[in-house]
Each structure stands twice: as C-alpha cells, then as structure tokens.
Amino acid sequence: MSTNGTGPSIVLDGEKVAYTPGETVYEAATRHGKDIPTLCYDPRLEPFGGCRLCVVEVEGARAPVASCTAQCQAGMEVRTRSARVEVHRRTLMEMLVSENREVEVDELTSLASQEMTELVDRYEARTGRFQGRQSGASRPDDPNPFIMRDYDNCISCYRCVRVCAEQEGDYAISVKGRGFDTQITVEFDGHLKDSACTFCGQCVQTCPTGALGDLKALAYRDVAGETKKTRTVCPYCGVGCAVDLLTRGNTLIGVQPAMDGPANKGALCVKGQFAFDFVQHPDRLAHPLVRGEDGELHQAGWDEALDRAAEGFLRVRERYGRHAVYGVASGRAPHEAAYTMQKFIRGGFGTNHIDNCSRA
Amino acid sequence: MSNPLEDMEKPDVIFCIGTNMTECHPVAATRLKRAIANGAKLITADPRRIALAELADVYLPLRVGSDVSLLLAMAHVIHREGLTNQGFVEGRTTEAEAFLEHIEKFTPEWAETITEVPAADIERAAILYGKAERGAIYYTLGITEHICGVDNVQSLCNLALMTGNIGREGTGVNPMRGQNNIQGAGDAGALPNNYPGFQSVLDPAYQKKFETVYGRKVDLELGPTKVRALEACGDGIHAMIINGENTVVTDPERHHCEEALKSLDQLVVIDLFLTETAELADVVFPATAWGETDGVQTNTERRVQRLRKAVEPPGEAMPDWWIVSQIARRMGTPGFDFESAKDVFNELCELSPLYAGLDWDRIDRGEYHWPVPHKDHPGTPILHQGTFENGRGIFKLIRYRDPAEVISDEFPVWLTTGRRLPNYHTRTQTGRAAGIDYLAPGERLEIHPEDVVDWGLEDGGWAKMTSSRGCMMVRVEANARSPRGTVFTSFSFNDAPVNVLTGGGYDPVTDTAELKVCPVRVERP
Numbered sequence: 093m094s095t096n097g098t099g100p101s102i103v104l105d106g107e108k109v110a111y112t113p114g115e116t117v118y119e120a121a122t123r124h125g126k127d128i129p130t131l132c133y134d135p136r137l138e139p140f141g142g143c144r145l146c147v148v149e150v151e152g153a154r155a156p157v158a159s160c161t162a163q164c165q166a167g168m169e170v171r172t173r174s175a176r177v178e179v180h181r182r183t184l185m186e187m188l189v190s191e192n193r194e195v196e197v198d199e200l201t202s203l204a205s206q207e208m209t210e211l212v213d214r215y216e217a218r219t220g221r222f223q224g225r226q227s228g229a230s231r232p233d234d235p236n237p238f239i240m241r242d243y244d245n246c247i248s249c250y251r252c253v254r255v256c257a258e259q260e261g262d263y264a265i266s267v268k269g270r271g272f273d274t275q276i277t278v279e280f281d282g283h284l285k286d287s288a289c290t291f292c293g294q295c296v297q298t299c300p301t302g303a304l305g306d307l308k309a310l311a312y313r314d315v316a317g318e319t320k321k322t323r324t325v326c327p328y329c330g331v332g333c334a335v336d337l338l339t340r341g342n343t344l345i346g347v348q349p350a351m352d353g354p355a356n357k358g359a360l361c362v363k364g365q366f367a368f369d370f371v372q373h374p375d376r377l378a379h380p381l382v383r384g385e386d387g388e389l390h391q392a393g394w395d396e397a398l399d400r401a402a403e404g405f406l407r408v409r410e411r412y413g414r415h416a417v418y419g420v421a422s423g424r425a426p427h428e429a430a431y432t433m434q435k436f437i438r439g440g441f442g443t444n445h446i447d448n449c450s451r452a
Numbered sequence: 453m454s455n456p457l458e459d460m461e462k463p464d465v466i467f468c469i470g471t472n473m474t475e476c477h478p479v480a481a482t483r484l485k486r487a488i489a490n491g492a493k494l495i496t497a498d499p500r501r502i503a504l505a506e507l508a509d510v511y512l513p514l515r516v517g518s519d520v521s522l523l524l525a526m527a528h529v530i531h532r533e534g535l536t537n538q539g540f541v542e543g544r545t546t547e548a549e550a551f552l553e554h555i556e557k558f559t560p561e562w563a564e565t566i567t568e569v570p571a572a573d574i575e576r577a578a579i580l581y582g583k584a585e586r587g588a589i590y591y592t593l594g595i596t597e598h599i600c601g602v603d604n605v606q607s608l609c610n611l612a613l614m615t616g617n618i619g620r621e622g623t624g625v626n627p628m629r630g631q632n633n634i635q636g637a638g639d640a641g642a643l644p645n646n647y648p649g650f651q652s653v654l655d656p657a658y659q660k661k662f663e664t665v666y667g668r669k670v671d672l673e674l675g676p677t678k679v680r681a682l683e684a685c686g687d688g689i690h691a692m693i694i695n696g697e698n699t700v701v702t703d704p705e706r707h708h709c710e711e712a713l714k715s716l717d718q719l720v721v722i723d724l725f726l727t728e729t730a731e732l733a734d735v736v737f738p739a740t741a742w743g744e745t746d747g748v749q750t751n752t753e754r755r756v757q758r759l760r761k762a763v764e765p766p767g768e769a770m771p772d773w774w775i776v777s778q779i780a781r782r783m784g785t786p787g788f789d790f791e792s793a794k795d796v797f798n799e800l801c802e803l804s805p806l807y808a809g810l811d812w813d814r815i816d817r818g819e820y821h822w823p824v825p826h827k828d829h830p831g832t833p834i835l836h837q838g839t840f841e842n843g844r845g846i847f848k849l850i851r852y853r854d855p856a857e858v859i860s861d862e863f864p865v866w867l868t869t870g871r872r873l874p875n876y877h878t879r880t881q882t883g884r885a886a887g888i889d890y891l892a893p894g895e896r897l898e899i900h901p902e903d904v905v906d907w908g909l910e911d912g913g914w915a916k917m918t919s920s921r922g923c924m925m926v927r928v929e930a931n932a933r934s935p936r937g938t939v940f941t942s943f944s945f946n947d948a949p950v951n952v953l954t955g956g957g958y959d960p961v962t963d964t965a966e967l968k969v970c971p972v973r974v975e976r977p
Contacts, residue, residue, distance in 0.1 A: 238887055260482055261488075285890070325757045327742035328632060330630055330635060331477050331480050331751060332751025332752070333479050355818075360479065361479055364479070367885035370880075370881040372763075375884060376766045377738035378738055378766040378767020379768050380768070381726075399782060401693075401782075402779050408691035416688065416689055417692070418693075420678055421642030423634030423696075425772045427748040430640035430641070431641065431796055432780075433772075434640065434643075434647075436776050439667070442669050444645070444674060444675030445644070445675045445681065447644050449637075
C-alpha cells in the first residue's frame with residue numbers, strides 16, 4: 093500500500109501513501125481501503141461537503157475536516173478512524189436521523205436506499221436523541237406512477253438536486269427554504285410531470301434515505317423470495333446501458349442502473365429504468381400458433397408448428413425456386429437470432445435474401 | 453460511431469444534425485449536456501426546435517430534406533475562410549481538389565434559398581466547426597431517412613475530412629443507432645450485401661469461405677433489400693420469415709405492406725406478442741424476451757456486450773436462435789446443431805474478422821469495441837486512427853436534390869416523423885409497461901400555434917391529415933417546437949398510423965424510406 097516512488101504522499105492512519113495531485117482526501121483514503129462513512133457523496137458528482145460524516149482528523153487543523161472536499165497536500169497527516177471522529181460522526185448521525193420517520197427502508201426503494209439505515213446501525217445512532225422539528229413534507233399528491241416523493245425521510249443531502257443538474261443536465265429538481273424549512277421541490281412546487289423532469293430515475297437511485305423511491309419496484313414488495321440481481325443491457329435504444337435486473341423467484345421486479353456500466357456509468361432514461369414489465373405482460377405469446385383451415389390462428393404444439401413452417405418453406409422452394417424465400421432479422425433480438433437467420437437463408441437456400449429492420 | 457460514447461464529453465465543438473438525442477438516446481445526450489456545461493459549443497441543425505436547439509450556440513432551423521445544401525454551404529465557408537486542414541487533406545484524403553472546386557459555387561446565400569436558414573447563421577456554424585480543435589458530428593435518422601440519406605452522410609464525412617475531425621479523441625462522424633442491436637444484426641450478417649463481419653458477398657474470397665463453411669453454393673450477387681422484397685411479394689417472393697419486427701406499422705406505405713404480406717404463400721413470424729404483423733402469419737412462434745434470454749448485443753459505439761437470462765419465459769416460449777435452428781433442421785439444412793447461445797456466438801466470432809479476437813467468455817464484462825482482430829488485441833474504441841480502412845478518405849461530390857415529393861397546393865404542409873421519449877417504436881413493449889401511458893396517453897400532431905389558428909383547428913381537437921397515399925385522424929397539439937408549415941408526429945400509436953401516409957421515395961443506394969419528409973394536407977375533419 094505504501095509508496096516507494098517519488099510522487100507526493102500523505103500519512104494515512106500512520107502509513108505513508110501516494111496520492112494523485114488533485115485527489116481529495118476521501119478519494120485517496122478509499123482507494124487505500126479506508127471505510128469512511130458518507131451520505132451526501134456520489135462519486136459521479138462534485139463533492140458537496142453537506143453531511144459532514146466523512147470528517148477526518150488532519151494534524152494541525154483545529155476542527156475535523158470533511159474529507160470529500162479537502163484536497164490532499166504533501167505530507168498531510170490524516171486519521172480516518174480516531175475515537176474523536178467516530179464520536180463526532182455518531183452525533184452527526186443522531187442529528188440527521190432525528191428527522192427520519194422511517195429508518196427501516198425497503199430494499200426495493202432504490203439502489204442507494206440502504207445507506208442511511210446501514211450507518212444508523214453501524215453507529216448505533218439513537219433516533220430519538222434530537223427529536224423535535226422536522227423538515228421536508230411528503231408529496232403523496234403527485235400522481236406519477238414512477239417516483240415516490242416521501243420527503244419526510246429527506247435529510248437535505250441534495251444528491252437528487254445535484255444528480256439531476258450535473259449528471260442528467262435537466263435541472264428539474266431544486267431546493268426551497270433553508271434550515272428546517274428546506275424542501276426539495278420542482279418548479280412552482282408542482283408535480284414532476286409538469287416540471288423539466290424526464291423520469292430518468294437518477295434522483296431515486298442516488299437517494300440514500302428512501303425519501304425518493306422506485307414505485308414500480310415497490311409495487312412488487314409483497315412478492316416472496318430473496319432479491320437476486322442479474323447484470324444485463326437495456327433492451328431499448330442503441331446506447332447499450334448496463335442494468336441489473338431485480339428478480340424474486342421467476343418475477344422481474346425492477347431495474348437498477350449499473351454504476352460501472354461501460355456505456356452509461358449509472359445513467360438510465362425513463363424507458364430503461366421503468367419500462368421493463370412488458371416482459372411479464374399477459375399478452376405475451378406462450379405457445380406456437382398455426383393458421384387453421386377456418387382462417388384463424390390456433391394454439392399448436394412445437395412439433396406441429398415447426399413441421400408446418402419447414403414444410404411451407406420446402407413447398408415454396410419446390411414450387412417457385414429458392415429465390416422465393418426471404419428472411420427479415422431483428423434489430424431488437426440478440427446476435428444469435430440474426431446470425432442463425434442469415435445462416436438459415438444462406439445455408440438453406442443459397443441466396444442473399446436476408447435483411448434486418450434498419451431501413452425503416 | 454467512429455468514436456466511443458465517452459468521447460462525447462471531449463469535443464470543443466459539437467455538431468448535431470437530424471438527431472433528437474435527448475428523446476431518442478437520452479443517456480448519450482447527458483454526456484453532450486455535460487460537455488456543454490464544461491464549455492463546449494453546440495451547433496444544432498433540425499427543422500424542429502428540439503431540446504438540443506434550445507441548448508445550441510448556433511441553431512439552424514433547416515427545411516426538412518434540405519440537409520445537403522446546408523452541408524455544401526458549410527464546406528464552402530470553411531474553405532473560403534481558410535479553415536481547411538491542409539495537412540490532413542494532403543496526408544490522408546483523396547479527390548480533394550475536385551471537391552474544393554465543386555463547393556466553390558455553393559454559397560451560404562444559395563443555401564439560404566433552399567434551407568430557409570439565414571446565410572449568416574450558416575456562416576457562423578461553419579466557422580465554429582471549422583475552427584474546432586476537436587469537432588464531433590452526431591446524427592440519427594434525420595440524416596438517413598431521406599432519398600438522399602447516403603448523400604447526407606457523405607456530406608458530413610466531407611466536412612470531417614476537410615477539417616481533419618476524424619481518427620482522434622473527441623472528434624468523428626457518429627451515427628446514433630436507434631435499436632438496441634441494430635448494429636449487431638448487421639455485424640451478424642443479416643444483410644443482403646454482406647456476410648457476417650461485413651464481408652462483401654461480391655468478393656470471391658468470401659464467397660469461397662462461406663461456401664466451405666455452409667456447405668453449399670451461395671449466390672454471387674447481392675440480395676434484394678427488405679423494401680424490394682416487400683414489393684416483390686406475390687411476384688417472386690412467396691415465403692417470408694420475420695423475426696421481431698412489426699413491419700406493418702413501422703414501414704412506409706402501410707396498406708401496401710399489409711397486402712404484400714397477405715399475398716405470400718407462407719409467412720412465419722417469431723415475436724413476443726401477436727403484433728399487427730404476426731396477425732397476418734401462417735405460423736407464429738413465441739420467442740423468449742429480454743430478461744429471459746442469454747445473448748449478445750452491440751451498441752452504437754461498437755461495444756459488444758452480454759445479455760443475461762434472469763427469469764424463465766412464459767409457457768413454451770423459446771429463444772429465436774433455437775426456433776430458427778429447429779426449422780432449418782427439419783428442412784434438412786446442416787450446421788444447426790447449436791445447443792446454446794454461446795455456441796452460436798462463438799461460430800460468429802470464428803467467421804467474422806471484426807470479432808476474431810472475441811468469444812463468449814471474453815466479452816463477459818463488455819470491454820471491447822470492434823474490430824478486435826485477434827486475441828491479444830485491446831479493441832478499437834476510435835476508428836480511422838492514423839489510416840483509413842481503405843487507405844485514404846475519399847471526398848464525394850454531392851449535389852442537392854429535392855425530396856421525392858415536395859409541397860404543392862394540394863399538399864401544402866411538410867410532415868416529418870420521429871420518436872418521443874416515453875415510447876419506443878410501435879409500443880409493443882412500452883405500451884405494455886405500466887405507467888408509460890401517464891406520460892404519453894396518445895398520439896398528438898405537433899402544429900405551430902399560429903398554423904392551428906390559420907387552419908381552423910383547435911388545440912386538443914381532431915385534425916384530418918392526408919397525403920397522396922392515405923389519410924388519418926389525429927389530435928392536435930399546438931406547439932411552437934415545429935416551425936410554421938411543418939408538422940410532426942411519432943409512429944408509435946397504431947390508432948394514428950402515420951405510415952399510411954409516408955413512403956414517397958427511397959434512397960437509391962440503401963433503399964431507406966424517406967420517412968422524414970411527406971407533403972400533407974391538414975384540415976378540420
């Protein structure tokens with residue numbers, strides 16, 4: 093871990109470690125395996141220094157320093173886990189949590205939704221210690237089907253405000269009031285649909301307290317079973333955003349963005365975030381269909397349907413020649429679909445009568 | 453795309469033309485917005501005042517279908533102002549002399565008469581792009597869905613070549629592909645002109661290679677495109693197999709398309725739902741969906757990524773590759789003994805030089821951009837670095853052509869079509885996702901508020917829209933996003949079937965339909 097090069101270094105919990113110029117103390121410390129608690133921090137966003145939980149002791153500084161905003165300086169001596177900062181953090185947690193009606197937050201609420209709960213447990217923070225005034229009023233009047241706005245749980249970390257501005261570039265979310273009057277809101281205090289919000293869900297996924305929640309996933313909270321995550325890629329446009337599918341048993345219950353997704357780095361849009369449930373729509377075809385002599389499509393077994401398709405192609409080939417058959421592959425299905433389709437045409441009929449849906 | 457998505461945060465000048473990226477590729481657009489927040493300049497050319505127009509330093513509200521004249525004039529100004537990158541032109545291109553002579557007569561004043569964009573704005577845009585250290589071009593179907601789609605793309609390439617904005621970080625000519633795996637469908641060889649890996653069917657070496665692999669003679673000529681095949685239905689084409697495409701609703705000239713498919717002896721459709729297209733089929737096979745299928749897809753930046761199965765499919769639905777393979781086996785075609793998606797993908801990798809260095813296991817984390825010519829190759833995020841595939845970048849001499857159909861007394865309004873953020877294509881998927889209806893309850897024809905009044909319509913009321921091919925009813929949305937005399941609608945809603953109207957012409961090279969331009973009459977019903 094320690095440096096033996098000539099680059100600049102700091103002393104981290106008694107150990108000399110290298111840092112990259114411009115790196116913050118928090119970045120250098122976590123890179124060297126230190127576990128510093130945060131709530132307002134999202135690595136994609138500019139450091140904010142709001143929650144103060146990431147405080148560390150810096151030799152020579154009078155008060156603890158927020159490590160997320162402090163830049164490393166050569167020779168700096170930093171203590172990340174002294175008894176003094178741990179007491180400080182616990183007090184801060186108790187102040188933060190005094191506002192929270194719910195400390196137990198359903199895991200389906202969002203990707204970051206457990207951060208607060210976990211720190212309350214870690215610091216054994218007493219939720220009643222500073223109980224009294226509360227900031228942020230819930231907005232159950234917003235009828236949108238995607239984003240729960242339960243600001244009773246808000247701690248004013250501004251991650252939603254900042255992700256909407258810095259990451260999404262939409263500036264839909266803003267802050268009204270100061271101190272206990274702080275309220276996260278949108279223009280004219282209205283509903284999300286009437287604001288610049290595009291329902292990308294970024295604010296939901298970065299909210300550390302469950303104040304913002306994924307209503308589509310939460311609708312499945314009563315489905316039994318352990319929640320499993322499967323890494324895949326969004327099925328809509330060509331950007332190829334990586335996502336984690338949330339499942340319980342055989343039910344798809346939600347989507348979370350992959351923070352390490354190479355194309356999207358945690359970003360999604362309304363379709364990728366919320367339009368997943370077509371997969372289990374009752375309209376899905378579950379059995380082959382074959383047109384009967386009555387002119388209608390009827391459910392059939394695989395053998396019957398496959399034979400019918402194969403015989404039909406053979407009959408057409410025999411009657412009209414091999415150039416009478418044409419294949420259209422999908423730009424929506426995976427490579428394996430397109431590859432077998434073109435092989436079916438080239439290998440089966442010896443023609444290039446194959447295309448995909450890119451021309452319309 | 454010639455450059456990766458992460459490069460979208462690196463240009464100092466961004467030129468977006470024919471791309472409503474904030475609605476059609478929203479996550480890519482967030483990168484552009486970050487670049488702009490960090491000081492990059494944006495030029496947006498689009499007939500509609502889309503979100504990217506609001507963000508633009510220079511907005512060019514060109515008339516639909518007039519792109520070539522705009523781009524010729526931009527090239528003219530760049531050269532006139534001495535902004536041509538002589539070193540790049542001499543070192544890496546060919547046909548430059550003829551091109552630079554060709555553009556001499558296409559002044560911005562000339563382009564103004566066609567595009568209706570003030571000459572001064574064309575000059576500003578040209579100078580901005582011409583002076584860029586890292587200029588990047590982004591486009592979508594607003595460039596390609598024209599009878600001059602190829603000309604449009606080549607005009608953009610000319611701009612990049614003359615300014616040397618290609619083959620470097622933060623530059624490039626970057627098409628944003630519209631469907632999750634439309635790039636991959638081409639990569640895999642589902643094209644009438646290319647075998648897998650874009651190996652030309654006209655090249656004797658590749659013909660021999662695939663004859664050997666597939667164990668039979670393959671035609672030496674190009675196949676017809678889908679558009680031509682649909683035209684030949686009942687007269688040359690008598691059987692079709694369609695996988696995952698709602699052809700009836702997405703393609704132009706809907707009535708013609710329906711009749712064509714009905715005239716077949718056999719239509720086989722593989723899909724998730726009983727789409728309007730599947731309803732016409734003789735046999736419909738139920739396919740497994742996203743989330744139920746292991747597989748691979750390639751995104752717009754040529755990144756090859758794995759799809760993973762998380763749940764079981766409904767009933768007896770099976771993967772597309774299995775269904776196609778079963779039909780092939782029952783017809784006695786050899787080479788369809790695949791047991792998994794992995795088997796299929798690995799066969800593709802063996803046959804495609806672009807994927808030669810890849811296999812199912814290597815793409816586990818989605819790190820590679822093709823081409824990946826061998827196992828030790830790191831992939832190719834940026835194309836055309838140092839050299840072009842075919843040696844030198846070729847300037848093309850392009851001339852402006854009118855759209856296939858232009859406005860007239862009978863059809864005095866330009867209709868252009870596209871997508872909106874909440875819905876995807878014909879809504880077979882988003883229409884079945886809970887909540888999307890809250891954002892987009894139905895189709896609206898976007899009309900400038902003053903036109904709404906002039907044409908005797910009402911915001912929220914009905915309008916009758918007619919082209920030379922058909923007629924539809926649609927609700928009106930008064931919205932100044934569309935300029936006067938141009939209206940816009942998406943093709944998402946089956947009860948507002950805009951492709952009954954479209955289909956005036958096709959690009960002669962690609963057979964891409966001119967879905968972006970259709971003269972219509974809009975009136976009170």
